[in-house]
Amino acid sequence: MAKRISLAEADCPVARALDVIGDRWSLLIIRDAFDGVRRFSDFQSGLGIAKGMLAARLRDLVERGVLATEPASDGSVYRDYVLTERGRGLFLVVVALRQWGEGHLYQKGEHRSRLVDTAKNAPVAQLELRSRDGHVLRWNDARVQKVGEKSGARKRKAAR
């Protein structure tokens, strides 16, 4: 009894997303994958995660189509773990988390890192939500509606 509730079929994209990457380790693995980490031991030493845990998380992420295995790029007998298209789609999630962490989870004077635009080498990249005509949207400006729903129904971001 008391089986863990699956969010995979929830009628909310946020819930479905959390069903896939809503745990302590998955997004850290994905963050490292964005950094170019591909090998088991590199994930393991970088994260300080137990090998069994790492193997389980990698297996799940592959199973859910976020990562894929391919023959090792260096010709060894082992596998590389690389982001799929679906996995690369998580880029903005990682950036958003990073931005929040930088802005809200450090003490004054503590060491921190920052996203930079490699073209300009300018440390200024900033994640923003914009409407199509270019103005920045804040929390109060955005709501959720069902696709195709007419503007009459005034639900506030229901999406349940």
Next chain:
Amino acid sequence: MAKRISLAEADCPVARALDVIGDRWSLLIIRDAFDGVRRFSDFQSGLGIAKGMLAARLRDLVERGVLATEPASDGSVYRDYVLTERGRGLFLVVVALRQWGEGHLYQKGEHRSRLVDTAKNAPVAQLELRSRDGHVLRWNDARVQKVGEKSGARKRKAAR
């Protein structure tokens, strides 16, 4: 032995963020808080979460400064749970997750919801990472550097 590793002091903003909201429920609670949910039972019925779990998660989120309690707005003896400044900072995280879930976790033809700009009532809001001069950054365009670090050191998104 084998104590759970805390990520709270990790030297990576993503890890710190996950230490706070890296679990199955926190971001769903926060999503509902953005929707205007403030009461215990509203969270509970909306999420289908066990009461004990919900109480624990709410307590943690308050403890970590994401939510705050205040006297109930309707004058009852109970408390409301509202987002703090820090909590509101998670808006883009929720939006990013939503966007990813919408784009990658639904079958064709399945029902889905969408973010809209309430000013225009246009269902087109899109999260993007832009450099300060306005061009959209993709994964390959962004790296992480330590604050103040000169452009010499060519680490790819180290941030460890």
Next chain:
DNA sequence: CAGTATCCCCCCTGATACTG
């Protein structure tokens, strides 16, 4: 190096019952 296997503890998680 890249895992698998095993052990084991703790805590996450849900269910139910109880209180004011």
Next chain:
DNA sequence: CAGTATCAGGGGGGATACTG
């Protein structure tokens, strides 16, 4: 309604040993 208390199961999570 808004929780707290308690229970029970399973799996997260780490450590270590083992295999190819």
